[in-house]
Amino acid sequence: MLKIFDRKMDYASLSVFAGFVYWMLGDYYTNWLQPPPGVSHKAWVPIFCEIPSNYLDIRVAGRNLITTVADWLCEKHNSSVSGVYPTLKDVYHVIRSKKYPAVSHLARYQETILNRLEGLLAVFGDHICSQRRLDWNIFHNTNWAISLYGIPTDYQNLFITVTTAKILVYRMANNLRSSGLVDLLVFDEGSTMFRKWYESREGTYLLTDYLAKCREFGIGFVIGTQTLSNLADSVLANTSIKILVGGAGLGADYNIFASATGMTPEQTEFIKRFTMPGQAYGKDPRYPYPFTLEVPRIA
Amino acid sequence: MLRKDISILELALLSAQRSEQFYVETKVLEKPESADQRHSSNSDAAQAEQAIGMTASDHSVKERCTLTETFKSVVAVITVWLNLANPFLFQGAIFKRAGITSGSAQTKLKKAAFRFGFIIEHKLQVFKTILSVWEPTDIAYQKAGIQKPHYHSKGGYLHQFVIHHIKEWGIQNGFVVKIEFFLTNNKPVDAAMWKGETVIFWEVVMSEPMEKEIQNIIKDCETDLQPERLTLAVKDGKMKKKLEQLIANDSRLDTYRDRIEVVLAGNFVGKS
Numbered sequence: 001m002l003k004i005f006d007r008k009m010d011y012a013s014l015s016v017f018a019g020f021v022y023w024m025l026g027d028y029y030t031n032w033l034q035p036p037p038g039v040s041h042k043a044w045v046p047i048f049c050e051i052p053s054n055y056l057d058i059r060v061a062g063r064n065l066i067t068t069v070a071d072w073l074c075e076k077h078n079s080s081v082s083g084v085y086p087t088l089k090d091v092y093h094v095i096r097s098k099k100y101p102a103v104s105h106l107a108r109y110q111e112t113i114l115n116r117l118e119g120l121l122a123v124f125g126d127h128i129c130s131q132r133r134l135d136w137n138i139f140h141n142t143n144w145a146i147s148l149y150g151i152p153t154d155y156q157n158l159f160i161t162v163t164t165a166k167i168l169v170y171r172m173a174n175n176l177r178s179s180g181l182v183d184l185l186v187f188d189e190g191s192t193m194f195r196k197w198y199e200s201r202e203g204t205y206l207l208t209d210y211l212a213k214c215r216e217f218g219i220g221f222v223i224g225t226q227t228l229s230n231l232a233d234s235v236l237a238n239t240s241i242k243i244l245v246g247g248a249g250l251g252a253d254y255n256i257f258a259s260a261t262g263m264t265p266e267q268t269e270f271i272k273r274f275t276m277p278g279q280a281y282g283k284d285p286r287y288p289y290p291f292t293l294e295v296p297r298i299a
Numbered sequence: 300m301l302r303k304d305i306s307i308l309e310l311a312l313l314s315a316q317r318s319e320q321f322y323v324e325t326k327v328l329e330k331p332e333s334a335d336q337r338h339s340s341n342s343d344a345a346q347a348e349q350a351i352g353m354t355a356s357d358h359s360v361k362e363r364c365t366l367t368e369t370f371k372s373v374v375a376v377i378t379v380w381l382n383l384a385n386p387f388l389f390q391g392a393i394f395k396r397a398g399i400t401s402g403s404a405q406t407k408l409k410k411a412a413f414r415f416g417f418i419i420e421h422k423l424q425v426f427k428t429i430l431s432v433w434e435p436t437d438i439a440y441q442k443a444g445i446q447k448p449h450y451h452s453k454g455g456y457l458h459q460f461v462i463h464h465i466k467e468w469g470i471q472n473g474f475v476v477k478i479e480f481f482l483t484n485n486k487p488v489d490a491a492m493w494k495g496e497t498v499i500f501w502e503v504v505m506s507e508p509m510e511k512e513i514q515n516i517i518k519d520c521e522t523d524l525q526p527e528r529l530t531l532a533v534k535d536g537k538m539k540k541k542l543e544q545l546i547a548n549d550s551r552l553d554t555y556r557d558r559i560e561v562v563l564a565g566n567f568v569g570k571s
Contacts, residue, residue: 009310012305012310013303013305015305015309016305021318022310022313022314023317023318024314024315026311026314026481027314027315027477028318029322090446132322132323133322134321134322134323135320135322138320139321142320147314
């Protein structure tokens with residue numbers, strides 16, 4: 001099934017297909033704290049809480065505060081039985097109501113978390129804190145794209161990572177392994193989410209971690225970028241088929257492509273000289289040599 | 300063939316229509332959690348006294364027992380009501396669900412509910428009858444042991460009450476219904492319904508001044524979506540008459556007037 005995260009409405013034209021759902025963010029309602037089917041809140045809440053630390057500058061201690069409160073709320077309302085889970089708004093209100101000595105570490109964590117949650121809720125509002133029941137089977141087994149147009153890039157990346165994590169965790173928890181491709185996730189403008197320095201900073205960068213784990217569970221990715229030289233190394237290491245579209249901007253992009261696909265110096269020189277628009281160079285590990293692709297010109 | 304020039308309006312409509320399939324519930328109301336706590340009888344007496352601003356010394360033992368019993372009964376009714384999947388009911392239906400059939404008991408409990416600060420009353424005209432709509436207060440939610448629900452729509456409780464029933468009515472009549480649907484001119488319409496090519500807009504008018512509605516009507520009608528009908532749901536006959544007069548006297552609505560109708564919101568409230 002195709003899942004596209006569309007940053008600038010490039011895929012809107014897919015709406016013409018009756019079975020395809022092009023989702024505007026205004027029609028999307030979910031509860032980020034609700035675990036996918038087959039996953040307990042005990043397992044999901046810590047996984048979820050780790051994700052904002054990648055984008056919202058939340059340290060371990062701060063995120064543990066969210067984990068503790070979310071977990072406490074789930075227990076208090078017996079969420080695993082009632083099926084009704086607290087939302088980030090509920091977490092926000094509980095953390096806000098806590099009284100800590102002003103000079104304590106906890107007060108600083110509280111301030112940070114409230115600030116981050118306020119920002120998050122200002123951008124997404126009810127769309128990530130809804131009690132509407134998303135039918136997971138339909139959500140998982142439908143081809144869809146979601147428009148993330150109009151929200152800041154960091155929040156777009158956060159949204160993509162949370163949704164990807166839910167799909168991966170669902171398949172892992174239910175042991176839905178597959179040698180074939182089941183879900184294909186499309187990340188447009190990949191350079192904004194797989195920057196080289198994301199991997200060198202403190203903590204784990206989760207999206208590259210998911211990239212490494214997903215193949216076993218039938219999840220594949222299409223990652224598009226215009227600056228290959230800026231892409232994190234693990235993306236190149238964990239992807240099999242690579243395609244370089246003719247007319248790429250930087251000379252360094254050709255060298256990186258050649259290096260990642262094991263091209264000879266002659267082959268590298270060849271792709272550098274023939275950079276016609278409409279042409280592309282591909283490398284599929286199932287085939288020993290790189291090959292050229294050409295998009296026919298359709299009038 | 301792919302169409303790159305697909306309009307934003309068409310996209311919004313397709314998104315609204317197709318995304319409905321992903322959601323199990325169709326209610327306006329979202330109940331965040333179920334009842335999880337009950338109070339001891341000792342604290343009931345203290346809470347009842349605190350609620351009406353008296354202390355134990357103000358009452359005889361008999362009065363104190365009666366007050367406690369009444370408090371318990373009201374809390375029981377409120378708890379049953381607020382725990383319903385659909386609590387948007389008229390007063391009579393709430394008592395019916397709570398199993399209170401005696402008229403005098405209903406009067407006594409209603410008075411007590413006011414006294415304890417559990418409810419605020421609204422009136423809604425249904426054909427020629429005026430019926431009571433109870434709005435639960437924060438204290439009522441607290442006593443029922445549930446969190447105040449979230450709504451998909453803006454407005455006060457009566458607005459939520461009406462829009463919920465209008466949505467139910469739309470779904471029962473085969474429409475796809477979206478609450479708070481944003482038009483291309485960034486004007487949200489209270490409810491947008493469509494079935495095939497037919498598009499109907501609903502605006503819920505529960506408060507004065509009604510003059511502000513004229514501007515809303517113009518914005519609704521001049522959108523690219525071109526609604527076949529714009530229905531304005533009002534609280535009572537008096538408001539209906541006033542709004543009809545305002546619409547008739549405003550020349551800016553000349554081109555839209557045949558598409559506008561004013562109805563009593565209560566007439567669309569389900570009997571369940």
